Amino acid sequence: MSSERPKIPVEPLSDARWAKVDDALFTALDAEAGAPAPVAVPRAPSRHLVIGAASVLALAAAVLLFVVFRGAGPARNDVVLNPSHIETGATPSRLAVGESTIEVAPASAVVASGDDAHGILVVVETGQVDCEVTPRKDRPPFVVQAGNVRVRVVGTRFVVARDGGDVHVRVAHGAVEVSRGADVIMLHDGDSWPSATSATSATSATSAPSATSATSAPAVTAPAATDDDAAATPSVPAAPTAPIVNAPSTSLPATAARDGKDAQRLYEAAARVETSDPDGAMASYRKLASGGGPWAPPALFAAGRLAADRGRAAEAKRLLDDYVTRYPRGANVDDARRILARIR
């Protein structure tokens, strides 16, 4: 048969009929999510059922013996498949995800997927994970999501704990960036989130300029510094890697110093107005980038990223090339290379 033949016309469904499908589907999913475990209906067992039940019982006994004799020994090592749902009982479980490891605490449930070649996502449904992430170098990032909190990391060790809607992040070493909604917080060695004093700000012991607070869209976060970067320049912030949307529009400070708090304020203000005033944001980033100081690298990267987002390939290439050349160990160097590759 030929492709030139008149196509069978597909009659579209009306909005009302689609609404019916939508309602029925998600009502059914809600019911399934909230439904108790199905109860077996008693019936006369057949010969096959008896054999099957015996096999299941034998298997269950084997599993039980394994669990009992494993006792309180060291956590077992599993290799993550894609995606894997892991629920722990009384003992923790250690997972190998690429070259990184995740220790899932007792009474926790997580879903892990991906590998080093494609990036790794760990969704914490409940409980706690202790992640030891090898520096990502040129590899895609490692992301942990717990509810609406997203932790993106390039190389570090940190703990994410979730209890219902409450999420806590603690960084053992290295640096991560935590985002929830429009709030983006940078955490360094020993920091935890949320802090005792504020539910939305980092408890960074060294305040300036280690806390990057650029606003970002939900689920869009910046990569953090690698272990190497953190050791070399522990206070260098990372820039957001994606366009900043839905941020409240605020005017940029007319005069802002290049260093310290003023530089941070200028950077944050630029980040907030990326969508409403991209030219203004770009001017601020350029100003910061040209002046040196700790906010110059993220500002230069942000300028390049913003130019790329606006379709200004030549400008983006020049800025990002400049960033990679000037800061070859910078926090955003991997993202810069990725954007450059995309542009090319």
Added chain:
Amino acid sequence: MGEPAPQRWKEDLELATRCVAGERSAQRTLYEREKRRVHATLYRVLGSNHHIEDVIQETFLKVFRSLRGFRGNASLATWIDRCAVRAAYAHLTSNKRRGTSLELVTDPPSGDPSAERRALAREAARHLYAELDKIEAKQRIAFTLHELDGHSIAEVSSIMEATVVATKARVWRARQQIEARARKDDVLRAWMQVETTERGERGEREERGEREERREREERGERGERQEEADREQ
């Protein structure tokens, strides 16, 4: 279809993971992304929107229930198509189904240059699905996915989780039946005209002549065998 591109693979896997974790926003994203494509595929398999809401709903329920087993070996679209095919097969083979309700597209507006073509397609669709209703469900699905929804044989075999050989056989058998019907049905034949024109009337005649000759030979052979048997009995 088939092996997903790396970026798409990553997106698919992330979306699937979030769906498995019970994230309703992710489930809605996946549903909104795929629902119209699924509808078009199911429509071409079933031939109408009659009860299609139930089949779409069943498809996505199957998707969300089975995503835990998604490994990213094929694209998420192929995974969803597999669920759609299973739902369509269950619908086609269910006792509840009583033929195809041919409530096809509305009439094209007059003056439209493609009106005649679309009217032909509409009428041909009635005749085609009336014939497809007589075909075994797996053959019908393979045929519609390949001939009407535009999937390659390899894609159809992946969606139907069958071998390429089995898929080719299903499509071929369904096509034979449709072509046999088209020889007696002017509307269906007109719809399939492009192919027959490409083959050429001569080729068509030769092919038909060969088939008739073969049939006659077989009949003669059978008659001869019967005659021989009768002679032996005498």
